[in-house]
Amino acid sequence: MLNFDITDPLSYIPNVFFVLSKADERGRSEKVPMKLWPLQEYYLRNRTHRDIILKNRQAGSSTGILAGNSHALFTIPYERQIIITHDDETSEYLLQTVHRFHTNLPPEIRPKTDWKSGSRIKFPKLDSYIYIDSAKSDSIGIGHGLTRAHLSEVAKWPSRKEWQLYADISQTVPVGGYITIESTPQGRGNLFAQLYQAAKRKEINYKAFFFAWWWDITCHRPVTDALTYTKEEQQLIDYVKRTDNMDLRPEQIAFRREKNRELKDYFFQEYPENDIDCWLSSEQNVFDGVAIKRYLQQIQPGRTEGYLTIWKDVIGGEIL
Secondary structure (H helix, E strand, O other): OOOOOOOOHHHHHHHHOEEEOOOOOOOOOOEEEOOOOHHHHHHHHHOOOEEEEEEOOOOOHHHHHHHHHHHHHHHOOOOEEEEEEOOHHHHHHHHHHHHHHHHOOOHHHOOOOOEEOOOEEEEOOOOEEEEEEEOOOOOOOOOOOOOEEEEEOHHHOOOOOHHHHHHHHHOOOOOOOEEEEEEOOOOOOOHHHHHHHHHHOOOOOOEEEEEOHHHOOOOOOOOOOOOOOOHHHHHHHHHHHHHHOOOOOHHHHHHHHHHHHHHHHHHHHHOOOOOOHHHOOOOOOOOOHHHHHHHHOOOOOOEEEOOEEEOOOOOOOOOO
16 A cells, blocks of 8 residues: 555655665765655756756756656656766666666556666556667657657757757657756856756746755765854855855855865856856856856845846936
8 A cells, every 4th residue: 555646756756766875985875765855856846847957066956857757757658758968877877767766666556668778668558668868879769759858967968969959859849748958057158058048038938947056965064163254155155045045054164165175166167156157167258257256146136127137226317
């Protein structure tokens, strides 16, 4: 007797899915029940039919999207799903994750497969399948009438084929289907950056999600002594409280200091703190991206009118 709602992914996933834990200090992982992280739960509660997600590296978003789509794959007939990653290693990892989800399901709700390959799993009773490949592949089988497409680390797709591949996939998913695009930032001119900015400006029918590094529950380090915050760190703490209503803990500030020392300016690309300066850190610019970032943290909300943001209205008869 199942004690959860099989139709609700938020109930289904933590009750039946298993994942590998993040590696410990010895580099070892173990199989554990999938407890939804705040980022994963927030996204699954607020997802739409067309989403684009900007996030930090290894934040768990890919696994959360995969879990939500796998719930549909195992429970809904006629699913036609595709996942395109940026390299073969990630494709193999995500395929193994789907296998792990499936093989650990309770027998009474585990759909049978009739064949598997290095890139595809088919469920004959549901008449459903999932296909996983890399954007670097020259033999991607997109097919027709996809119900769900998960496009992973799109900013790292090969520039020579990113737009054509996106067009081929996106035009096979009907309005009632689901397309989820997610990536870390990698410069401003690529497909992902252009789609995210267009979604943010509401020029395309995608919902833009931004998850800063503090959404990731693994971004912390032990603290033994009380920390004295710098002016910049205090500004960041105030910014996070204002934008995400979260309280940064000393362990998170310790993580930030460590990664800043390791990555220098690239910290803001690998672990973005806003969806503006993260594009600047991976390119050579006239203006210092780190200096710009300090000012961005102090920006107060304004009133948006078209492409303009207004903080103070003009006062007639006065020269400003």
